[in-house]
Amino acid sequence: xxxxxxxxxxxxxxxxxxxxxxxxxxxxxxxxxxxxxxxxxxxxxxxxxxxxxxxxxxxxxxxxxxxxxxxxxxxxxxxxxxxxxxxxxxxxxxxxxxxxxxxxxxxxxxxxxxxxxxxxxxxxxxxxxxxxxxxxxxxxxxxxxxxxxxxxxxxxxxxxxxxxxxxxxxxxxxxxxxxxxxxxxxxxxxxxxxxxxxxxxxxxxxxxxxxxxxxxxxxxxxxxxxxxxxxxxxxxxxxxxxxxxxxxxxxxxxxxxxxx
Amino acid sequence: xxxxxxxxxxxxxxxxxxxxxxxxxxxxxxxxxxxxxxxxxxxxxxxxxxxxxxxxxxxxxxxxxxxxxxxxxxxxxxxxxxxxxxxxxxxxxxxxxxxxxxxxxxxxxxxxxxxxxxxxxxxxxxxxxxxxxxxxxxxxxxxxxxxxxxxxxxxxxxxxxxxxxxxxxxxxxxxxxxxxxxxxxxxxxxxxxxxxxxxxxxxxxxxxxxxxxxxxxxxxxxxxxxxxxxxxxxxxxxxxxxxxxxxxxxxxxxxxxxxxxxxxxxxxxxxxxxxxxxxxxxxxxxxxxxxxxxxxxxxxxxxxxxxxxxxxxxxxxxxxxxxxxxxxxxxxxx
Ligand SMILES: Nc1ncnc2c1ncn2[C@@H]1O[C@H](COP(=O)(O)OP(=O)(O)OP(=O)(O)O)[C@@H](O)[C@H]1O
Ligand SMILES: [Mg+2]
Numbered sequence: 148x149x150x151x152x153x154x155x156x157x158x159x160x161x162x163x164x165x166x167x168x169x170x171x172x173x174x175x176x177x178x179x180x181x182x183x184x185x186x187x188x189x190x191x192x193x194x195x196x197x198x199x200x201x202x203x204x205x206x207x208x209x210x211x212x213x214x215x216x217x218x219x220x221x222x223x224x225x226x227x228x229x230x231x232x233x234x235x236x237x238x239x240x241x242x243x244x245x246x247x248x249x250x251x252x253x254x255x256x257x258x259x260x261x262x263x264x265x266x267x268x269x270x271x272x273x274x275x276x277x278x279x280x281x282x283x284x285x286x287x288x289x290x291x292x293x294x295x296x297x298x299x300x301x302x303x304x305x306x307x308x309x310x311x312x313x314x315x316x317x318x319x320x321x322x323x324x325x326x327x328x329x330x331x332x333x334x335x336x337x338x339x340x341x342x343x344x345x346x347x348x349x350x351x352x353x354x355x356x357x358x359x360x361x362x363x364x365x366x367x368x369x370x371x372x373x374x375x376x377x378x379x380x381x382x383x384x385x386x387x388x389x390x391x392x393x394x395x396x397x398x399x400x401x402x403x404x405x406x407x
Numbered sequence: 408x409x410x411x412x413x414x415x416x417x418x419x420x421x422x423x424x425x426x427x428x429x430x431x432x433x434x435x436x437x438x439x440x441x442x443x444x445x446x447x448x449x450x451x452x453x454x455x456x457x458x459x460x461x462x463x464x465x466x467x468x469x470x471x472x473x474x475x476x477x478x479x480x481x482x483x484x485x486x487x488x489x490x491x492x493x494x495x496x497x498x499x500x501x502x503x504x505x506x507x508x509x510x511x512x513x514x515x516x517x518x519x520x521x522x523x524x525x526x527x528x529x530x531x532x533x534x535x536x537x538x539x540x541x542x543x544x545x546x547x548x549x550x551x552x553x554x555x556x557x558x559x560x561x562x563x564x565x566x567x568x569x570x571x572x573x574x575x576x577x578x579x580x581x582x583x584x585x586x587x588x589x590x591x592x593x594x595x596x597x598x599x600x601x602x603x604x605x606x607x608x609x610x611x612x613x614x615x616x617x618x619x620x621x622x623x624x625x626x627x628x629x630x631x632x633x634x635x636x637x638x639x640x641x642x643x644x645x646x647x648x649x650x651x652x653x654x655x656x657x658x659x660x661x662x663x664x665x666x667x668x669x670x671x672x673x674x675x676x677x678x679x680x681x682x683x684x685x686x687x688x689x690x691x692x693x694x695x696x697x698x699x700x701x702x703x704x705x706x707x708x709x710x711x712x713x714x715x716x717x718x719x720x721x722x723x724x725x726x727x728x729x730x731x732x733x734x735x736x737x738x739x740x741x
Contacts, residue, residue, distance in 0.1 A: 248502075
């Protein structure tokens with residue numbers, strides 16, 4: 148509860164900072180909505196030709212984009228340092244968070260807001276609304292899917308980037324992980340074979356963000372919500388554990404860079 | 408009451424040697440290469456609550472590393488420390504409610520926001536209620552004379568103005584102890600004075616303990632009652648500032664001008680003649696060995712004095728001498 152108040156205060160500060168550059172913020176938001184729409188055109192053309200692939204229709208793709216974009220956008224807008232954690236660690240910028248009396252990981256993540264995330268959120272919700280799954284029950288399932296999606300996005304990238312406590316600069320690795328999870332979350336897993344599916348459910352948990360939750364919103368089964376909640380829980384637990392054991396290794400930084 | 412207790416605190420950094428790029432990351436995962444740096448070595452000291460303690464030492468002495476361990480930012484390699492009864496790296500959050508920190512080289516205030524917004528945010532972070540936060544901000548803006556600066560985005564403040572806001576922010580939650588790492592770095596004389604005055608006032612009025620690191624002997628003279636000098640991660644000197652002055656500030660610099668020309672062979676036993684000009688001399692002597700009386704008598708016997716200045720050498724020199732005399736060992740192990 149106390150931590151929730153604190154999050155609200157942080158988000159307010161982020162918003163105040165964004166308002167210092169109002170027009171840049173608005174440009175980012177609009178650009179991202181247009182950008183997402185342009186990507187989606189591919190599927191419009193695709194389904195125009197094939198109608199349905201393994202039971203997936205254009206409507207389902209809208210749903211999948213809706214969930215993944217909203218989840219991504221929420222993570223980016225409210226927990227923006229989840230894409231830049233490795234830099235924060237290697238540049239010694241955790242000092243600030245470590246000298247304040249709040250949970251470090253939560254504090255870092257929520258201290259940055261990526262403006263374009265708001266564009267993703269608006270696009271994602273819009274995409275969900277026109278997908279045709281807009282019922283009371285569908286909204287609830289959409290909300291659950293988005294929530295677990297946010298957890299998994301953030302946890303996965305936190306795990307990868309926490310490696311920089313041990314390895315030094317892992318910004319390159321993080322970038323790859325980021326684009327992999329983002330790209331694959333936007334494909335229906337029906338398109339992949341069994342072993343790829345396995346990878347996408349575990350090592351790069353993209354399917355847990357996109358297609359499995361989409362299945363769950365399409366039709367209620369017990370399997371998919373269990374899968375995504377268990378996935379979200381395990382990833383979250385791993386992220387927190389790995390980050391905190393990394394903190395023991397944290398070296399801060401006095402602008403010392405050893406180039407070899 | 409002791410507020411800081413440190414025993415054999417030790418920190419070895421293992422600097423990773425790694426080239427940039429993905430391939431190197433993977434290789435480093437299996438076969439890391441390290442270079443070790445002993446930043447702090449078996450450091451032990453105590454600090455009383457409400458004390459004004461200065462931590463002085465040359466670049467790389469281990470000052471920042473020590474402060475970072477005492478705030479729980481870094482985990483030590485060995486040794487113990489208690490700050491206000493907490494082990495910093497184990498009870499970081501609890502400790503953070505009671506201490507304030509300022510890192511001169513690493514601003515805490517949000518860069519794009521006016522200081523007042525960060526103050527308000529800190530109020531929430533420290534779980535103060537809104538009325539209390541406001542009252543405290545009012546008090547601090549007066550004490551640090553920052554009323555006119557509060558509404559300006561921090562990026563538009565001068566360094567001196569920003570630093571005053573930084574120190575004020577660290578006092579928002581009425582900490583019992585503040586740790587300042589080079590609060591005066593890069594400031595001009597006036598700005599330094601400003602900050603020192605405000606810190607001294609907070610110490611007197613609220614009994615805040617102050618541990619501060621600096622390169623500037625002026626900070627020490629103006630603020631601290633006690634000094635710890637460290638070099639290569641070890642304490643090389645520890646005493647009251649007044650004792651430091653009494654024991655080490657024993658030499659005097661004297662400059663005189665005469666109405667007549669000065670004999671070129673000007674000489675006096677026990678006095679080091681630094682310069683002989685046509686009408687004046689400059690000399691140094693140690694009051695422990697040569698009496699002031701004797702020197703004065705000799706000076707006036709040489710001719711008619713027109714002007715005389717007697718001064719202490721800067722504390723800087725004294726400290727530099729202590730560094731030089733302290734046993735030095737290599738701070739790096741390959
Ligand atoms: N993150 C780090 N990784 C590796 N070595 C470090 C790190 N931080 C500090 N060191 C080394 O530890 C030693 C002590 O550094 P520290 O920053 O504590 O010195 P300092 O007394 O604060 O110096 P300065 O007056 O220059 O700020 C130095 O030799 C420094 O190179
Ligand atoms: Mg330092």
